[in-house]
Amino acid sequence: MTYKVILLRHGQSEWNEKNLFTGWVDVDLTDLGRAEALRGGELLVENGILPDVLYTSRLQRAINTANIALGAADRIWIDVKRSWRLNERHYGALQGKDKAQTLAEYGEDQFMLWRRSYDTPPPPLPDDSDFSQAHDPRYADLSADELPRTECLKDVLERFLPYWETEITQDIKAGKTVMIAAHGNSLRALVKHLDGISDADIAAVNIPTGIPLVYELDENLVPVKAGGTYLDPEAAAASIQAVANQGKQKK
Numbered sequence: 001m002t003y004k005v006i007l008l009r010h011g012q013s014e015w016n017e018k019n020l021f022t023g024w025v026d027v028d029l030t031d032l033g034r035a036e037a038l039r040g041g042e043l044l045v046e047n048g049i050l051p052d053v054l055y056t057s058r059l060q061r062a063i064n065t066a067n068i069a070l071g072a073a074d075r076i077w078i079d080v081k082r083s084w085r086l087n088e089r090h091y092g093a094l095q096g097k098d099k100a101q102t103l104a105e106y107g108e109d110q111f112m113l114w115r116r117s118y119d120t121p122p123p124p125l126p127d128d129s130d131f132s133q134a135h136d137p138r139y140a141d142l143s144a145d146e147l148p149r150t151e152c153l154k155d156v157l158e159r160f161l162p163y164w165e166t167e168i169t170q171d172i173k174a175g176k177t178v179m180i181a182a183h184g185n186s187l188r189a190l191v192k193h194l195d196g197i198s199d200a201d202i203a204a205v206n207i208p209t210g211i212p213l214v215y216e217l218d219e220n221l222v223p224v225k226a227g228g229t230y231l232d233p234e235a236a237a238a239s240i241q242a243v244a245n246q247g248k249q250k251k
């Protein structure tokens with residue numbers, strides 16, 4: 001008996017296109033992002049992998065991606081559960097900043113430490129910043145300790161895992177095909193957990209936009225194939241490279 005879980009990073013967002021650090025800022029998809037989401041849904045149909053239940057973050061780029069993909073797969077009707085625990089990593093004081101300018105200003109080592117190190121968060125974002133979520137009503141149910149002002153990947157894993165263990169894996173073990181529509185870094189946290197990737201090696205893992213990544217899991221929820229399977233491997237490889245190079249692109 002094996003289980004299936006589909007990981008879907010949102011399609012290109014307005015701030016992916018502008019090359020800005022995004023984190024918890026709630027930007028929408030671009031036309032390209034919506035097209036990627038549609039293709040993601042078509043890939044599910046072509047591969048006969050249809051979700052029974054959807055989990056999303058509370059951010060519209062993930063919610064809209066999931067809805068477009070599910071529409072294409074004629075699965076818009078499935079049950080949906082949303083959690084802030086699937087949100088993108090809170091990018092702290094980098095939210096709203098241009099990636100290429102940040103790279104030029106701070107140099108490659110500091111840039112990569114903030115962007116991809118496992119346990120070094122950027123400086124915290126002040127509550128009076130235009131890019132703060134401190135007073136956003138959608139997070140009113142979070143305790144003072146839970147609402148982040150910045151996060152590293154380790155922080156994301158620590159807030160993601162309890163939800164994975166208590167909620168998502170229950171649906172998986174009930175035999176449901178679960179789709180998780182989320183973000184580059186919240187999905188990197190899950191991939192690190194599933195594949196047992198080291199703190200150092202996770203720095204080199206990037207997730208492409210809008211391409212379903214399917215993991216088949218054994219009865220202990222260990223991947224049958226490490227790294228899972230992208231439903232469009234060629235497009236995934238090109239998009240992974242683009243994400244890795246993001247700081248270097250001046251848009």
Ligand SMILES: O=C(O)[C@@H](CO)OP(=O)(O)O
Nearest residue numbers: 020021022023088115184
């Ligand atoms: O800006 C962000 O929130 C993330 C995802 O787009 O970027 P990065 O890949 O640099 O972690």
